[in-house]
Amino acid sequence: MSEAGPPRRGKPPVFLERQSYRRRRVIDTARVLPFIGMLLWLVPLLWAEEGAAAVRSSSAILYLFGVWALLVLGAVVLSSRLAAQGRYGAEPGGEGG
Numbered sequence: 001m002s003e004a005g006p007p008r009r010g011k012p013p014v015f016l017e018r019q020s021y022r023r024r025r026v027i028d029t030a031r032v033l034p035f036i037g038m039l040l041w042l043v044p045l046l047w048a049e050e051g052a053a054a055v056r057s058s059s060a061i062l063y064l065f066g067v068w069a070l071l072v073l074g075a076v077v078l079s080s081r082l083a084a085q086g087r088y089g090a091e092p093g094g095e096g097g
Helices: 018-046 057-089
Strands: none
Touching: 018 057
């Protein structure tokens, strides 16, 4: 129980395993993704409808489809990262999720 040097004051450093930290950040991103998508889908409501710079409905539909495609792509990337981390990060007999 003898330590070399003077005793440390303050909070001890917090150690988080790198894999569990990354997994939690990916899970947090997956939780936020629907809200980001909702906000991006609401953007066309802010576009001007009157005046010379009116937005055509075909542009709005292409925008919505593009947002949808990006959301699907983001969900695929996040789910593959979670699956890979679950496959290689889980130990037999461990918590696993």
